[in-house]
Amino acid sequence: MADQAQNLREFVSRNQERARVLAVTSGKGGVGKSTASVNVAIALAQRGKRVILLDADLGLANVEVLLGLNSLYNLQHVIDGEKSITQIMVQGPGGILVIPGSSGITKLADLDAAARRNVLAGLEELQKRADFVIIDTMAGIGQNVVAFAAAADEVLLVTTPEPSAIVDAYAMVKAISAAREDACIRLVVNLVRNQQQATAVASKLSGVAQTYLGRRLSFLGFIPRDAHVSYGVMQTHPFVLQYPNAAAAKCIEEIAARLIRRRPETSRSWGFFRRFAETLGLANAS
Numbered sequence: 001m002a003d004q005a006q007n008l009r010e011f012v013s014r015n016q017e018r019a020r021v022l023a024v025t026s027g028k029g030g031v032g033k034s035t036a037s038v039n040v041a042i043a044l045a046q047r048g049k050r051v052i053l054l055d056a057d058l059g060l061a062n063v064e065v066l067l068g069l070n071s072l073y074n075l076q077h078v079i080d081g082e083k084s085i086t087q088i089m090v091q092g093p094g095g096i097l098v099i100p101g102s103s104g105i106t107k108l109a110d111l112d113a114a115a116r117r118n119v120l121a122g123l124e125e126l127q128k129r130a131d132f133v134i135i136d137t138m139a140g141i142g143q144n145v146v147a148f149a150a151a152a153d154e155v156l157l158v159t160t161p162e163p164s165a166i167v168d169a170y171a172m173v174k175a176i177s178a179a180r181e182d183a184c185i186r187l188v189v190n191l192v193r194n195q196q197q198a199t200a201v202a203s204k205l206s207g208v209a210q211t212y213l214g215r216r217l218s219f220l221g222f223i224p225r226d227a228h229v230s231y232g233v234m235q236t237h238p239f240v241l242q243y244p245n246a247a248a249a250k251c252i253e254e255i256a257a258r259l260i261r262r263r264p265e266t267s268r269s270w271g272f273f274r275r276f277a278e279t280l281g282l283a284n285a286s
Helices: 002-015 032-045 061-067 075-079 103-110 113-126 143-151 161-177 194-213 225-232 247-261 272-279
Strands: 019-023 051-054 097-099 132-137 154-160 186-192 219-224
Touching: 002 075, 019 032, 032 051, 032 061, 032 132, 032 154, 032 247, 051 061, 051 113, 051 225, 061 075, 061 097, 075 113, 132 143, 143 161, 143 272, 154 161, 161 194, 161 219, 186 194, 194 219, 225 247
Parallel strands: 019 132, 019 154, 051 097, 051 132, 154 186, 186 219
Antiparallel strands: none
């Protein structure tokens, strides 16, 4: 009994300082969401944070491609009960840990009870092992994307100055807001000429969200057009490591620094994965 009580105290103590879960998302593809996820994760790790990057860009494995990884195992092996979440984690560059994704997680609601336990228990374990868990979601506003975003402590919404990207980003804000009224949404504007253009895009999107949704968006930062980003992608080396003096790398570093300073304002009484399970109707799996 004494051992059980000690274990319970340790469990409670660990969970009082759960990882901050960031869902990096976008209304459409091609805006640099996965590249932002990878490089922000590494920039946080360079500041001494324990970072786990979960590839939920289902079926595409963009994270592994960008990092030059080729994993033997992924979330499908956890779903099938063949591996634990810690057994599929791989070491990525810059000190981050990576959870390779799988298209199997798109059908969470259809899994049997045993498979649900495997997935949810494994995902919940991540919050005990890191300061930040960064989830690179799919583009678009599908059920699973919105579930990840609505359950996260913070959403990093990536957009660009293109009108279609701004419209789709607003659609994402609307979908997240419908699922969770107090979601913390932070904007990252990518592929801009300069800070002035980024500020104008953020101001426009924030103004529309405030007017029509009553939602306050936080402008987290911007990433300029920079050839070094493309070089890093082609070389499968994150540009914050390969070209640390590049303008885009400096902006990523500023975004990471702001994330560390700005704590989420919403309640964290429930962990991310409990909220995620609730959103998909999985919390009562037994």
